Structures are given as structure tokens and as C-alpha cells.
Amino acid sequence: MSNEKIPYKIYLEESEMPRAWYNLRADMKNKPAPLLNPETLKPMTEKELSKVFCEELVRQELDEDTAYFEIPEEIRNFYKMYRPAPLVRAYCLEEKLGTPAKIYYKFEGNNTSGSHKLNSAIAQAYYAKKQGLKGVTTETGAGQWGTALSMACSYFDLDCKVFMVKCSYEQKPFRREVMRTYGASVTPSPSTETEVGKKILAAHPGTTGSLGCAISEAVEKAVNTEGYRYVLGSVLNQVLLHQSVIGLEAKAALDKYGVKPDIIIGCAGGGSNLGGLISPFMGEKIRGEADYKFIAVEPASCPSFTRGKYAYDYCDTGMVCPLSKMYTLGSDFIPAPNHSGGLRYHGMNPILSQLYEDGLMEAVSVKQTEVFEAAEQFARVEGILPAPESSHAIKIAIDEAMKCKETGEEKTILFGLTGTGYFDMMAYEKFHDGKMTDYVPSDEELEASLKKLPKV
């Protein structure tokens, strides 16, 4: 089909929106390793997990066989408020780059949470409500997950307690007000509200926190509060399940126009967006129906895939969570305060870790300054001011498009534009003022934290 017929933005009709989430595990030949009980080192049971998580979400977390989970009508109705997300053909970027490549991005920023996080937040809030809970606790890095969960909880009238990674809390004062608008309470982490927070503060005075540490606090709070459970915006398999809506919509939109991407690119922190975006395409690849090149892009300051180890590790700094087999930098690793709070996580989702281990996906790491250069370039031609997290994918998409310019290949590139950077202007200011630094952990630093991996 000729390019002229493809609109700038492809919106699915409401009737074309996915009615079920896709569970990639059902098609994986090598299944991701099970979560382990940190005390017994045996696989976590449904019962054990249900102390921390909502029951239905535990079932989704453990299910490796069911390929499709129907999306409940209440969630589909909420999705209709801000979805389908547009699949955008980046005509202006292509022209600016002078590349023969065809670039598409799935834009998930057209909602107040500013990112794809809302896709899983509303699902998790729904199951919490259905279970009759009073509220949920969680952590947030960049603030996008916390905002998304606040919105979801407000919709279902649930209480919402958010532990926000301290460096983001300080960098993004207005994120707190958005969450407050939706009725959530927000605490900078590490805090003195939990035992684990106090311990971390004692061991690392002046720490700016990390996702791993905020998770520990939120879990402790949930377990110790009647009628509460903990919910998580990334890393878990249930999150990838919900986020598969990104990939399913993107694929449906491309299929409508007979377009098949050659390269699929996503930024990778805990893996929620990357996993969601690639799921249906990866399913085809595994089933031998099509071939795609997948690229995970992570910050050089927190390089789980490219410099981490595939091993069992704690999901959180406080070691209160189950052990997960994943690419990890060690749960003790606290990344330098960079401006992609959403990507500052020491580990990686188990499904993605297994796919990477099996050679089904590639990974690269990029430095902060080059990410912001790509972000600004993108903003100026495509209009959208991207989140720093999303800009990791932009950077590599541009690189791949420039390779096509050299070789003359007309590759089709799809990347995930996870969100907007409206609450990241302090970071953009640093970039404009030339004050941005490119921290990369030393080998010694990584060795030190990897040395502490649990013996499993």
C-alpha cells in the first residue's frame, strides 16, 4: 500500500479496541522462572502472594497458559476515555532526517497521567475494588505511575498511598499536586513511616532513594494495614499483561494498513512499556509467523540488560519482596539521580529477561545528554514534548533511521512514545543550560552490588 494513503495518525474505532489482554507467556518456549519465597526459596504460592497482592492479580501473575484474558467491561469503559492511543506516522521526523525509513510511534501520553501507566493502574484498581479492599499502596519513580494510580483509585473510590522516590519528589513538585487533585497521599521515600525506610535512611543517609527502596516501603505499609494491598506499576508479569493493550492496538492499526515493522524499539526500566508494546509481535516471532528485530533501550546510568546479570534477586532494596529471576544490577544498587526516574530500577521484568537471555531481543544503553538531544529534535518537528524516559526510544529510533539513510534501506521502525515531559521541565532546563551530566557506573560499583546477589 502506498505511503500516501497512511494518515498521520491512525486511530482505531472503539469497536476495534482489544477486548482481551494477551499473555505472551502462553507462547514462550522457555517460560520465565517462578518467583521464589525469600525464606524457603520455593516458588511462591497463590496464597503467599495474596497477602501482598490482590487475588485476581495473583492469578494473572502466575498464569503461564492462558493466552488471552478478557478485559472486564468496567476497565474497557475507562479505556474508552483515553484510548485508543494514536499510532503516529512520523512524517515530519522522517523528512527532517532525510531518511528513507518509515517511522511510526505508538503515543501513550494523551492522558493526565502522561504515560502508558494508566493501562495497568485502572486494571489493578478495578481488581482491588472488586475484592472489597479499602485502598492500595504503591511506589512511584518519575511520578507517572503514582499519578496513574491516583486517577484510577479516584475513579473507583479507593484510598491511595504513594511512596515517591525522593529525587523525583524534589525534581517534580507539581506531580504531587496532580496526585492530590485525585485525592492520593504522597510520601517521599525513603521515609520514616516504615521500618524499612528507617533502616535504609540509617544505612544511606542523604540518599535520594530508588524505586527498589520505595517498593519496600509500600509493601510494608500494605501488609501492615487492614484492607490494603500493594500494587506495582512495572516489573511484574501482570503489568505486562495489562500493557499488552499497547502492542495489540499498535498491531491492529498497522495491520489495517498492511504495514509490518522491521524494528520495534522501547525504553526499558522495569519493562512495562517495552513488554506491552512488543508482546503480540514477539508472540508471532516465537510462533514462527513473522520476524522482527526488538531493541530495548536503557539508561547508561542504570544498565540492567547490558551490564547486569541474569540471576535470582530481590525486587526491592529492603528485601521484603519475593525473589525474581531477572537481569539485575543487584537490589543494593542505587542509581545516580538522573532525569528518567521511571527507568531507575535495578532489575527487569522476568518475561523480558528470559526473552533477552534466549536471544530474542537486543538491548542498548544510552547516555542522558544524547537522549535529551534526541528529545528536543523530536519535539521541534513532531510537536510532542516527550518524557525523558520515552526519549531513550526516540534516540535509538533516530539512530536506526540514520543507518537506513546510509544504506538506503526503507525499513519500517516502530517505537513506543510512552509519555510526555510536561513535568520534566527542570531536566530540560538543565539540558538547555548545559548542566546535564552523564553518569555511568564504574565496573567496581556494579561488581560490588552484584556480589551481594542472593545465593539461590
Added chain:
Amino acid sequence: MSNEKIPYKIYLEESEMPRAWYNLRADMKNKPAPLLNPETLKPMTEKELSKVFCEELVRQELDEDTAYFEIPEEIRNFYKMYRPAPLVRAYCLEEKLGTPAKIYYKFEGNNTSGSHKLNSAIAQAYYAKKQGLKGVTTETGAGQWGTALSMACSYFDLDCKVFMVKCSYEQKPFRREVMRTYGASVTPSPSTETEVGKKILAAHPGTTGSLGCAISEAVEKAVNTEGYRYVLGSVLNQVLLHQSVIGLEAKAALDKYGVKPDIIIGCAGGGSNLGGLISPFMGEKIRGEADYKFIAVEPASCPSFTRGKYAYDYCDTGMVCPLSKMYTLGSDFIPAPNHSGGLRYHGMNPILSQLYEDGLMEAVSVKQTEVFEAAEQFARVEGILPAPESSHAIKIAIDEAMKCKETGEEKTILFGLTGTGYFDMMAYEKFHDGKMTDYVPSDEELEASLKKLPKV
């Protein structure tokens, strides 16, 4: 047609997007009064206006006869990056209110400028580029117009100098960074960069500025700089022409489903959104093809329609602009610093002023605190965090829906949701903390500024 068939969001296809702007003046029986030369008090000629404005824009400003202006292809292509804007059926708000009313809103916030302002910015930048100019100057209140213009200028490689109303500059530090990302320079107004700025600072030391004053500075700068012209985001008839794309899209989307609104509501500052939204509907009303109730909503702190006078007045504080016949509070009126910077303008577009004078439209004023109450209520059920400006329309839409609840009438309400409030979190914080005030000017204050209206 039954409600069940109407989706949550109606998106037009790219092929259904308007190919021409609609010029309401062509259908008006009483045409708006002409702009006058402040020295000769004779109608401004094309030649005189061309010293300040781009030539093609002057033609659009003065044309009362041409009903449709074709939208140039370059502008239509830019529109395709962020338009069509969705027409949303507010199912969740209706349910929450328990109203039989059917509420729709045209959402213009899905772009980085955060508002409808981009619709006219890209048109004005296009004509400036076509004329071979180096750059443009402008003013911005809330920062939305300045951001929009920065984006448009960046797209066409034009220089962009923005005078930003000081109180907004201080309330919204991150807006400046967005404009900077797009390569614009931003000066808080009043400034010492212009003669008029210096004069105003001398007369009102410590003033937080106003749109009228920033306009004077931008005009002076444009007129005194080779290769520059001045562009304006509201008030002018050309802006209403470009903004008609809002109403045209809204009408096309409603027509697709056979829906006819009973009440059409828009917030009113200079009139750009209100005029754009109502234009095609008002055209039908004037031509006797349909009847609609139109409501302009303005802040009680700056009540041009409801407490102003229909008279010739200066468009700017410095009195360097042409005289315009409009509803005005007097060009000397400097509104209290409220949190709807985009609505802090002493006058009103001449077309809208004439329509209001002719009884074709109603107007109400609302206080800041009740506006934020409506904003929060809306955000919690509809997901979108609205701009304070847009929330004026939300407030009255909710009021009208509640009247329907009392009477049992199933009226169809359409309102303009002009933008998002992501850069207004300081205002939301004040609201949450109970620190918001409701300033209303006294009769004496208004009399004093109205007394100074020019004798024409």
C-alpha cells in the same frame, strides 16, 4: 439515534477534517465595527495594518464577505500532527451528576502547547514565513499562546520573541522552558526592553502585568525590528477565523451521529476559543437554519461582557494598537492576578461583542474558587486535568446539567475544553490548601477605568 451508539470519543477521519476556515462575518447581519486608526479615527487601511501584521493576515482581518478561506496544505499537514481533536461524550460526568443531560466537550488539549492556541499559531507563522519575514513578536498570558507560537515558529524556522505577562511568568516557570525547547526567547512583561514597558513600570511600579500591556510591548518591538511583524493569539478576527476549525470539527463530529446541541458553552478571555467553537453553529442560527443557546463564561475578576461597555477602546494598555469596538473594561484596567492568565484581558473580540450586543449570545461570570471546584470534579471522573481557563466552561456546563436534573430535561450540552492544566499546579495547590481568593472588582474600580475610554 440511541446513546449506546455514540462512542466515548468521536474522531474524524483525516479526510473529514475541514479544508477551509469559516468566516462568520460573511453571514452576520450587523457586521462588527471596523478597527480605527488611533490618530485619524478613520478605519484602518490594509496598508496601515501591514506595518504591524503580516499581509495575508491583514486581508483575513478585514474581509467581511468571503465565507470560506481555504486552509493551505502546509497548515493542513501540521494540523494532521495533532488534529482532529476528539469530541468527547462525557458519559462519566453525566453518571456522576445523575443528570439526564447529554454532555459533550471538544477537547483541544492534546498537543504540547496544551490548548487550542496552536490552531492559529501555525497559520500565523505560515503566513509570516510566506512573506519572507525573519521572525515574529507576541505576548502570552497563561503561556499557552506563547508555547503554541514557539512550536509553530520552530516548525517553519522563524525567530520568536515572546513577552509573557509577569504574573504568569512567575506562576509558571516551566512554561518558559517549554518555549525555550522550541527555541523562543521569553521576556517577563512589563519589561525595560521597550519604551512602553518602561512607561507602564513607572506608572504602576510592582505591577504583575496584563495581556494589554504585553501586547503593547510586543507591537513596539515588532514595528522597530527589521523583518519582524507582530502576531496575536486572540481578540482579532483573523484568530477567530483560524479557530473556526474547532467548531467545524465539532459540528462534523456531531452531525455524523445526528446530534444537535441545545446549549453551547465556551470560556471567554479575548474570545479565540469561544468564537472558534460557536462560529459554524452561530452561522446556522443567523441564517435561521437552527437555534442554539450560546453562553460565554468569563472570570468575575475580569468581566468584559457582563460588566463592561460596548465602545471603541484601545486593544492594549500602551495605546499603540488600533481602536476596536468591543465589550471592554477600559484599556487601563489591570485585572487582579488570578489563575486564569489566558482570560485576563480587558476587551473582547469585535465579532463576539457585536453578537452579544445583538442578543445572539448570553454571558455569565464565575468566581475562581467555584471554577476550581468544577475542575477537580471533572478531573476525577473524566480523567483530564483541565486548565483553569477551560474550567470556566466546565463550571457552567455542570450548572446547566444540574438544571436538567431538576427539570428532567434531556438537553444536549456542548462545551469547549480548551486545554490542560499541567502548568497550573501552583494554582491547584492554592486551591487544595484553601488559599484561593475570589477577587471581584468594585463598581468604583470599573467606573474609573471606563471613564478613560477614548472619545470616538
